[in-house]
Amino acid sequence: MSKLVVCTNLTLDGVMQAPARPDEDTREGFTHGGWAAPYVAMTQAGEVFSSAGALLLGRRTYEDFSDVWPRRVDSPISPWMDNIRKYVASTTLKGPLPWVNSTVLKGDVGEEVAALKRELEKDVLILGSGELVRSLMRDNLVDEWVLLIHPLVLGSGRRLFAGDSPYTALSLVNSTTTPNGVMVATYHAAATH
Secondary structure, eight states: OOOEEEEEEEETTOBOSOOSOTTSOOGGGOOOTTTTGGGOGGGGGHHHHHTEEEEEEEHHHHHHHHHHGGGOTTOTTHHHHHHSEEEEEOSSOOSSOSSTTEEEOOSOHHHHHHHHHHHOSSEEEEESOHHHHHHHHHTTOOOEEEEEEESOOOSOSOBSSOTTOOOOOEEEEEEEEOTTSOEEEEEEEOOOO
């Protein structure tokens, strides 16, 4: 049985919107896109990539990744992104999907993810995909959180833990800090309230 692992960039005030590029996600007039790029902290989370057997993505993140990663032929991450099995939670996308090794989940997402966790030996990794993560939190399916907490307060933007997030107790199992101040904190799901 595999774990469901969320790995995401966050600011100190919990914003996860558009960490990579200025034009990545300008919904609701968000003007701080690309805030995480100068920190290159994702390289500090290498273990989550090596233990992953599949990616789970929401539609927005999938469409962004499928537009960006296949064209980054100079990146050492691109072959990994192409070759790993990708599952996409979407009510609007239909298969076949254009990015190699990509499948749209059919039916109830919570049930589909629970089945993936039972079937796969290696972990299922979620990158970004805030709405999907919040829905899986409500179904109590997230086993591990790898949060790359950046020393920034943006004051606006979509947050990972929104006002409607369910009570979730976590246990810190590891933390490191990068030379430029990003805390990489790994939490496991603890007992629920």
